[in-house]
Amino acid sequence: MSELLDLAGILVFALSGALMGVRKRLDVVGMAVLASMTALGGGIMRDLILNVPPAAFQSLGYVLVPIAATVIVFFWHPQVARIMPLLLVLDAAGLGLFCAVGTEKALLYDLSPLHAALLGVTTAVGGGVLRDMLAGEIPTLLYDRQLYAVPAMLGSGAMAALFELDLHGWPAVLAAAVLAFGLRILAMKYGWRAPLASGVKPSE
């Protein structure tokens, strides 16, 4: 069950990477690289920092799902782009899941709750940051004022708190993931925005 959820999250992130590849007119190799790095980059960063071999290089599904996403977007990218509103909801689900799973893994490797939560956020947003850097753009996360990292922080914080209360395993992961997912959806629905430094005007 939790593996299926994981692969679903990877699929959505990989689709977003492959679509970025089409938008930047990359070839099929570029699409596959962006799809893989978007989907797996955050987890690879997490595992490098935990000093364990990255899960992406041990699991078959982690390799095949980004390839499948590349094939889908290669042939049907107009249709995939058309269901973007649905993809944004699924992306929020991936965000929630990855921050919760990443935090739990870090806690199991004995990081403090604070550091584990930070690594959970890294897991959730790292792939997207890498995608944008590879595509030659400033990472969306840094400037677009949407609340994306903040829901992940709160979800990761909740996961760390539950773990400290000895609430482990998938029910805790699910609760933290749902919290981050819900906050992300609310942030999109109500247009909540991250503030700019005092006196800085929005750039549009």
Added chain:
Amino acid sequence: MSELLDLAGILVFALSGALMGVRKRLDVVGMAVLASMTALGGGIMRDLILNVPPAAFQSLGYVLVPIAATVIVFFWHPQVARIMPLLLVLDAAGLGLFCAVGTEKALLYDLSPLHAALLGVTTAVGGGVLRDMLAGEIPTLLYDRQLYAVPAMLGSGAMAALFELDLHGWPAVLAAAVLAFGLRILAMKYGWRAPLASGVKPSE
């Protein structure tokens, strides 16, 4: 012998990095950073993922060769640029060698054949991707439609297949490297191109 080949591959990659530095009008520090990262970046990524200390920080030659490449390009870059056709052939040789060596090292660390081949490709192309990102450009690998990663994939796949058949050591590495090298040369000669997603027009 295999060490000499390795250093030759590093030299060619480092020359390409230093030349990029001249083209972007970087200073000598920037040239040395690009030369080193182009030559060593792929291997460092491989070793970080294998969770072993990067070979680049243990070998004397790996440090000195990029410095030598920087010095050569610093004083004689017009001459080096003039032998570019030769450099492209040597680069193809480096590509072949690095994908085969990287795949074999990953197999020796017990990765599955599929994951080892992917890590072999990462070894071969990672430095060039890092070079382009440092120079503020979208990695050539992602968009230029030349077959560069694909020959590396086939060479890495061949290395993994030979290893599974218990064919180890330098003859297997050489065979896989020659395959990738030959495919890369043929791809350049006949202008084979990676496809764009359906309906996407080439950007030129």
Added chain:
Amino acid sequence: MSELLDLAGILVFALSGALMGVRKRLDVVGMAVLASMTALGGGIMRDLILNVPPAAFQSLGYVLVPIAATVIVFFWHPQVARIMPLLLVLDAAGLGLFCAVGTEKALLYDLSPLHAALLGVTTAVGGGVLRDMLAGEIPTLLYDRQLYAVPAMLGSGAMAALFELDLHGWPAVLAAAVLAFGLRILAMKYGWRAPLASGVKPSE
């Protein structure tokens, strides 16, 4: 004492990251990411290469100081920008300290003096390179011809030489840091410049 110095170095690097965030009109999340990566990125690279868990994910101060820098710059960035000359002096101190500390840590993990010095330089300049890449710019280090990496190299080299002479601990670190700091200050004062490759014209 050495921990206080360390945190002071992190504060200055984090301020420079957060200021870059304001200059690029990033939101508060982007400011915090740039502040953290500028301050901690070099040390994280060093620890990944040494194959040990990054210190940034074990220490409380390493997390809180970049957050404090973000808050300060968020509310008072005009004032912080006004003390830029002072910040450049502090940055030179951070550079000196980080190259010496990074080199010593690498030596304690049995790297050769040459490789330890290179890793010390990486520690000192890696965060700034990451800051510029995240902000969508070519790293200043690569092109601006200021002597920044070179004082770090000489400081790291001095640290490695002292260590070889069995001079360990904070007096050696301090001596190496002061050397790099002094050279950096002299380079700024007298406008010493890194050379361009032969025949390349400055771009301004």
